[in-house]
Amino acid sequence: MGGTAPVVDMQGISIAFPGVRALDGVDFRLFPGEVHALLGENGAGKSTLIKALTGVYAIDDGTITVLGARTSFGTPAEAQASGISTVYQEVNLCPNLSVEENILLGREPRRRGAIHWREVRRKAEEVLDQLQLGHIDPRSVLSSHSIAIQQLVAIARAMQIEARVLILDEPTSSLDADEVQQLFSVIRTLRDRGVAILFVSHFLEQVYEVSDRMTVLRNGRLVGEYLTAELPRMGLISKMIGKELDALAELEEAESRRQPDRTDQTLFLQAEGLGRKGSVQEVTFTVHDGEILGLAGLLGSGRTETARLLFGADRADQGQLTIRGTSRALRSPRSAIDRGIAFSSENRKEEGLIGDLSVRDNLILALQAGKGWWRRVPRATQDELADRYIKALDIRPSGKDTLIRDLSGGNQQKVLLARWLITDPRLLILDEPTRGIDIGAKTQIQKLISSLAADGMSVIFISAELEEVLRISDRIAVLKDRRMVADIPNDNITMEDVMTVIAGTNA
């Protein structure tokens, strides 16, 4: 790429949202004829950077230069007019229109005011041929094709606009292996024609397969820009995950966390080859009473999917689940809850909070659901439980009748934790219980988890922060590309050990 000027040059980009610095002085360059991967964990700022480039968000600071001219796009349409096209994870085309209509939507060639359909077809066929997608019938209805083909049509549409920059945001997350290859061959065709491609994916194998260069972000800051060939997987993972040094300093060393031997404890749950098509495969592990099992893996590796299978939120279609020695097929969350399993979702807002109800109602929801609607938890008991847990978990503000949506993220998380603790579960599955909450609340929650396990409750702990998983767990199950690849006892293993497993090529 020596000598060529970057087609996109972003310097010192900063964007702040209320309470959060989403991007902090990030530099990013994109050269013509390269596939550039943008990497980082959840909340690292990848989407924000893309949205800054495409004019969805206004930047607070920094400069964006496109094709040598300083620009600031006010709307995505302006960015598109300058040759920057974005294809999102969810195909945003019109499924009930034909392929050719989708490719030329809004730019149909006209003759005497009416759409010139023959010309529409010719142009659509032309662009499909260029992408070696001649086998797609331009007259067919878009929704009759697989997601993969729809995504390729979206790319064809972008090419028809003569995009100089093509942004692909998680394009492969719903594709199977063959479809990914098809997409990659199109990407390579475009790259060879000089298009600059920004590729966002959480599948590391794919990043290594298709990208020439990568930029890593973490917590809204630039970690660095690297040539793919020069950065080994291990190096990449540690750059993505990093260590929160200041966070570590504030944490007390959890005292006597690991009880030396848990094998004498009763077995609570055993998963053997548990899986679900399109979700996660080959989940095999055991959980004993009082044990904390950590699930490690990168974003999209299948951590949440595993939790949902164990909770009956999704039904497993492969493998076997044994609870307390009896084989069980969990058909719904209700059936899992009846077996003593609780699950706190990573998605607080959509899957946890009942925003318009009070803290009290949210706290007793799971308990009440277990009793059925007829047997209402008496008001006195509600008050007593609410007071006890608000005090024990230091929930603020401490008013029972505050609407839960008015609480901060950390306090909402505590309420959701309490919702399950009230039901006295045998196994508590926590998906990212500490994400997006301040360091104080984080420490409180981690301590709570340790003390619950010490009292005999089993915990499955999921976090994107490997550091945290290592600190809390007794054993660690490692997931990679939606498969479980290892189950390691946590004695004196280091982050590097786990990273090696995550990085291992096709275990």
Place this chain on the structure above:
Amino acid sequence: MSALLRHRLTWPVLALVLLLLLNQLFRADFLSVRVQDGHLYGSLIDILRNGAPTILIALGMTLVIASRGIDLSVGAVAAIAGAVSCMYIYSSPEPASLQTAATGVAIAVVAGLALGAWNGFLVSVIGIQPIIATLVLMTAGRGLAQLVTDGQIISVSNDSYQAIGAGYFLGLPISILIAAAAFGITGLLTRRTALGTLIESVGINPVASRLSGLDARTITWTVYVFSGLCAAVAGLMISSNVTAADANNAGLYIEMDAILAVVIGGTSLAGGRYSLVGTLVGALIIQTLTTTVYTLGVPPEATLVFKALVVIIVCLLQSSRARTLLSRRRRPVTEPSRPKVAA
């Protein structure tokens, strides 16, 4: 004072009171209630009596809307209920006996429950959007009612049956007593048990509710069955009041009145928190409006426009955005005193 202004029932109640006072201006005896032959008479009693079917249906509608649904079929269900009971009474060998009336009522109630269960099935099991699912019965239901009555208006002559809509008990119209009882029972059933909270929970966040172990499907089903029951009883009142079943016109557009009553009462169409008292006030506002139209002598062709205007005003008063706009206009005047308000 500001807490009172912010309470969600303040504006609807105010609107109702203003409407009543407006009537009083035009008819001096409007607010008076007198006893005649041991029965209570007066415009207020008329409003309650004529509003009873709307109140009943609006009760069921409130719970359906709280669960994030809507039930458009209530008018048709009311027509079917009237049709089956009248048809039974009409064709029975003893069309005037109490037992016949009771059986007719029972058949209508069972029909209402079954039709509600059908709606609930479509929404909760099949997963059809509520507005579409109940639209099916809204249109098909009128046809069913016509089939039952063979397209005729079926008149019955049964004193016991007529009592439901036109009779008196302890000086009060029986229909008012039925509506009051339904209101009380619904309140107790939803607020003394956990049902109300669980319905709200499903309405606010169905996904989170399921993950908390709630059986959202059964709850959704229950509210539609309840709505069907309310509609059936309302249909009995309507047909009993005129001692006839009119498949075409019984309960026509009553779903619109009921939905309006719910919305005026402060329950959001998006589901979630509901207020039965609010719905009651809403239904009374709508009924009072109808009466007002006659009191004021609004020409019949302008009646609907007049109603619409009042409803728009009430809804605007409740909309927080409209209120913000109004207060923004006034802000320059209140600006100097604002810090004090904040403190």
